[in-house]
Amino acid sequence: MCGVAEAQLVLGVVTTVASFRNQKDTYERNMAADEKTMEFAQSAYLDDLSKIDNETSRAEQARSLEQLRMRQELTKNHAYALNSGFGNSLRVVQDISGAHDIAYGELIFDFERDIMTLKNQEDDAYANMVRTYSGIAPKSPPSLLGSGLAIAGHGLDYAGNPNKGINWNRNKNKKYDDLLH
Numbered sequence: 001m002c003g004v005a006e007a008q009l010v011l012g013v014v015t016t017v018a019s020f021r022n023q024k025d026t027y028e029r030n031m032a033a034d035e036k037t038m039e040f041a042q043s044a045y046l047d048d049l050s051k052i053d054n055e056t057s058r059a060e061q062a063r064s065l066e067q068l069r070m071r072q073e074l075t076k077n078h079a080y081a082l083n084s085g086f087g088n089s090l091r092v093v094q095d096i097s098g099a100h101d102i103a104y105g106e107l108i109f110d111f112e113r114d115i116m117t118l119k120n121q122e123d124d125a126y127a128n129m130v131r132t133y134s135g136i137a138p139k140s141p142p143s144l145l146g147s148g149l150a151i152a153g154h155g156l157d158y159a160g161n162p163n164k165g166i167n168w169n170r171n172k173n174k175k176y177d178d179l180l181h
Helices: 004-084 089-134 144-160 165-180
Strands: none
Touching: 004 089, 004 144
């Protein structure tokens, strides 16, 4: 027959085991969610890098196209100035070349500004990924040792309980023996 002390022991052990299993399941779910979060952060970072690379390529293509257009314009202006026969042809060419150099400098300045902006976007994309990673709180698995000690504590409580079944049976037998004598 099971007494109150035995029921308390069983209830304590079952509760401790159930709590450990629940903590373990929660830990595993949280770790899986954190892994998914990290996957999504990495995917977003790679998508951002891809977009930045595409924008960089487009900026380089636009720069190359503008340089070609400027060279053709310079060649056309040189030819026009030399064939017109007005004034000092050397000075006319120098004037045209100076204007071209200023326009070319502005083109390079604008291109470098675009590249710096893209570099900043790349840094921001990395910072976003790091912020996402930093927002993931560290998790600790449930303690098997702690659960084992809790079960041992329930056993000690049972061993020290004067109402446990072993004592109950002894006391019951003592009363029976007293009746016989």
